[in-house]
Amino acid sequence: MTDRTPPATAAGRRLRRALVGNGAARLGAVLLAAFAAVALAAPWLAPCPAAAARHCGEDPYRVPRDGFSTTPQPPSAAHPFGTTTKQHDIFYGVVWGTRTAFKVGLLITLPALLFGVAVGAAAGYAGGWVDEVAMRVVEVFMAFPFFVAAVAMASVLRVDPVVGQSTLPAMVALASFGWMGYARLIRADVLSVREREYVWAARAAGAGAGRILRRHVVPNTVFPVLVAASLDVGTYVLAFAGLSFFGLGVPDGYADWGQMLAGARHRVPSLGHDWHLVAFPGGALVLFALGWTLVGDALRDALDPRMGGGPEGG
């Protein structure tokens, strides 16, 4: 009868143990929790600064500008993290950028994950020509180097006058070339799971393919994919920052760490003086990515010592 116990339960136990017992994982979880708290509390942590009250529009992601000088200001009482070369308040940008980071990381990973799981599970379960076609499509998408493909796609999408002003083009671009790994991963597992006893039992009981996939196959194969995805969240945030480096992320002045960092790169020659330009948004970016990596690592160690291929970039 042990064979009929879905492996997920055992995995869940190991998972709990990994997250609680591992110091690194605990650090990662604490980091992510702290970022989540900052993101939720953004309107109270960083309200529209009094000095720039006139510049606060309806969109809180537009970082208010205090003055027009192109010389960045060091941290002060008015600007705890200083200002950028365009006098955007860095503290405000870092706080609201937390929301952007979660949005970007999760909203790239989730669609990519869902799409990849759908394609991979369907292909693996159906087999035959469906599998063949799906895997050729996967190969076409994998023939693009990930980051390079995202650059091309984001360049096109951002030309739209409305969408181009948001985080959407870069997010869609990254998600469009991020799903293939999940599809491959889950397909391989589905191939083995579909021959398991409990699947046969369900089939014998007259369950339809869709129901079997939803109720039996996917729940028993999705954990490794989830782990891979959790490891990728940080990578996606970094890749998004990489797109910002090429001016393909968000418009100047949008509360996004990568964008603030990219804007600071002209001051890198004087970092001894303008350290705050890189330290705060850069620190946030690295810690955020680190949090996801630590948590993802722990999950992976708990569930599967092998790693799935993740996207490269950033």
Place this chain on the structure above:
Amino acid sequence: MRRSRLQGPTPRRHAVVTLILLAAAACRGAEPAPAGEGSPASAPAPAGQIEASPGAAQAWPASKVPGDTVVAAIALDPASLDPFWTYEIGGLSIDRMLYDRLVDFEREKPDAFVPALATEWSTAADGLSLTFTIRDGVTFHAGGTLEPHDVAYTYRRGLLQDRSGGPMWLYLKPILGVTSITELAASHAGPTPAAGGDPPALGDLPAAARQAACQAVQAAVTADDAAGTVTIRLAAPTPWFLQLVAMPYASIVDQEWMVEQGDWDGTCTDWTRWHDPAAEETVLFDRANGTGPYTLAGWKKNESITLEGWDGYWRTEPAWEGGPSGPPRIEHVVVQNIEEWGTRFAKLQSGEVDHVYVPLPEIDQVEPLVHAEHAGGDASAPRTVVRDDGILTLFKGYPTATANAITFNFAIGTTGGNDFIGSGRLDGDGIPPDFFGDLDVRRAFVQCFDIDAFIRDVMRGDAVQMRGPIIAGLQGYRDDSPIIAFDIDACGASLAKAWGGKLPATGFRLVAPYAEGWTEAEAALDILADGLSRANPGYKLEKVQMPWPTLLDNINNRRLPLAMTGWFEDYHDASNWAYTYLHSVGANSGSQGFPPELAARLDTLVDQAATELDPARRDALYAELQQAAIDNATAIFMNQALGRSYWRREVEGWYIHPLTPGTDFYSLSKPAP
């Protein structure tokens, strides 16, 4: 030439816009560049100024560039090296070294000339023809001999090639009285099309008309090989024509060599084959056979251009006192295109380059490297030693022929929808398409723009305020002419008067796009928005950054309510500025949609002033135009840029010419210490 217009320098990687964007960048910073009074060395460093960041006591590495070589790192690569095709700084600054013209500017002067390939010249009494005597014994780099027919061929080829969007309108207008060769051919085909109608394509015109256009060009520029002369006939007297002869566009090529390479054969039978080519379709795109002091050793596209000094250079006597002669002292010139500022700066610090283009926002970072400053465009300007251990000479504060303005669109386009004007009505969430048709609105926008903040914070003091479209030093410029001053209260009062007094209650909202990467435009719009919101929180101006394709589409459909524009003058005369900013088909004013009455008045004045020969009357006419621009508040005339250029200390002989882009490498030398 339109400088930055609606685009600014890109954040390094967009070749898209890059060509011109970067042209704009170089124009502002590298060579003909902005500057200002700057802070004297003794003054306390302003807040945020970098105090000798990499350690004041640090000795900078010695130059790694050999004494016979100059390496310049800029952020720009030519679009083409064909002098008649290219209309951007990158190509012109190289062509200037590869080729010679009939006459040269006398060093830095825009209106004094010295002989070059022409030994002498004369203008007919009626001002309608110029005759040049061509120099003997000049050979082209590839071996051909310069003869008068080469000169005639050069001009004719340029006029007939007339690349769309290229520089040839500058020559067509004085020589043939038209702005394009198609227009010339159309005029031979019959009655000119009604105003507003699309001009026909060249291919749609009868063969006879095309033939006639070519013959008109042949007749306008004629050579007499026996007499050794070339004659150019003008359609109307043109006081600035000699400037055009001295510009790099008019670089002389070898007819025999050109024909051999497959370019236009010099006849009228098949000339349209070479008309309006794409960049890569002309023989001179990435090759050159001139008579200049340098030969083209290599152009690695988007990377670097290498020039080699030419031993056979014809010049044996200096063109001006102390000027260079003989083969160039700097034998190798490498012009690198490095768009990443950090990389450029690091190369400067480590001594790998002699010159870098420094964007305005970064000038404080270069401060610790400066040894001495010259308050002007060459070494004769007053010099102050700033730091003994510095490695750079800084030239700054010289006027450049570049300026910025924010132009208002009197008739905003709505075809295909327009997000920039919101609801399109005066309901607080938009503006009507003719919003700027109201003089009080335009005046108010000028009054709400804090020009002093712009010059101080954004231009870093490297600019002077304009008093209308015409820059200082030109006809019609008065340094005491009335202007509309920055005044928030007056701005509020003007807006309260506008549109029947509805605005204070309803407010308005409009969106102003700017080209991404053009930080000056972004800041200018922020300053304007700030001023408006101070006048009344209900007055909302939002800026939005746009990639070039999106921007171009909107410009083509005249959807922009207002736009930051830049201009780098084509020739040093008030007519260039008046035409650009006030004429109904001017480069910047052409898309402003002036109402018929205003357009008619301005067009008449602009045309009348351009052809007026009496200097005093001309001056008065331009003064009237300058005043009309202010009275009608057609634009926020912002600033004329001052220049700034950084060179390694050991490089000598640099000077700036306000019109000719780039550096005269032929004048440079690196004397042994």
Place this chain on the structure above:
Amino acid sequence: MLPYIARRLALLPAILFGVTALVFALAGQLSPGQRAALYVSDLPRSPDAVQRIIDRYGLEDPLPAQYARWLGQLARGNLGFSTTGKEPVARVIARLLPATLELALWACLPIVWVGVRLGILAAVRHGGRVDQALRVCSTVGTSVPLYLVGLAAIMLFAARLDWLPAGDRLSPALQIAADGPDWRAPTGMHTVDALVNGRGDVWLDAVRHLVLPVLSLAVVSWAYLLRVTRSSMLEALGQDYVRTALAKGVPRHAAIHAHAWPNARLPVAALTGLTLVGLLGGVAIVETVFNWPGLGNRFVQAAVSLDVVTTLGLTLFGAVTVVLGNLVVDVASAWLDPRIRLS
């Protein structure tokens, strides 16, 4: 194995067709006017100037017709003219590939060597302080944006310490020599050509220019490889035969090298190949930061400028590289390990 290779190669055209069709479909999202912007670098003097460009390049034709035109051109061996590159696409590739290849090949050295070494070390010292330290480093390494690493390297080692050059492939003076007519350039890679020409100074200069970009790439990539090697080694070290060997008194380092590593190297080899193929993305950033005249840099410029012809050509080239690269990795793994059967 041969049938496998043949089948993969037979699929290559289909994949390339899919790749280019995808790029074309993407370009179809743009209006003809937006695509024309590539050829207009300044405000047009009249609105019909843009229309003339649309007509000249056939940008208003139906998308499939444009695609067919491009394919027809390709069939004649013509990749088209790169507007952003200002030379034919084929020439862009021929001229810039050696630079990118030189960078990528040199980057392999530290990535593989250091990454694998450290991975083994971490596994052998499993749970020890070295393992912990390496774990922290590799985790942080995967969390730092590559462009920051590159810029920081320039600022520290080039601008401040003046140890290494800040960018380019050669110093200007030597570049002039390398561009000269007497220079034999069979590979286009300066570190190889310098040896062919017997120029030690050029070789040294080329290597000095490679150090910073290569290290920047390595710092970000080795973290990943380290983790793979570590987990593979841990698995191998846990196998019975290794334990048996240790129990029989085989010295520890011998057991590791003779027994554990040969089994751990297979996944490492496979992932190394994939990492190097994945380098292509990072190369674009490094080339930009270090002013390295390579394909990655050019591709980004073309894509951002919406230069469809160049983007298509370089994507095609990139896809061929990736597909063939993956095939080589597969075949090599199978060759290394008879247990893997390619099907």
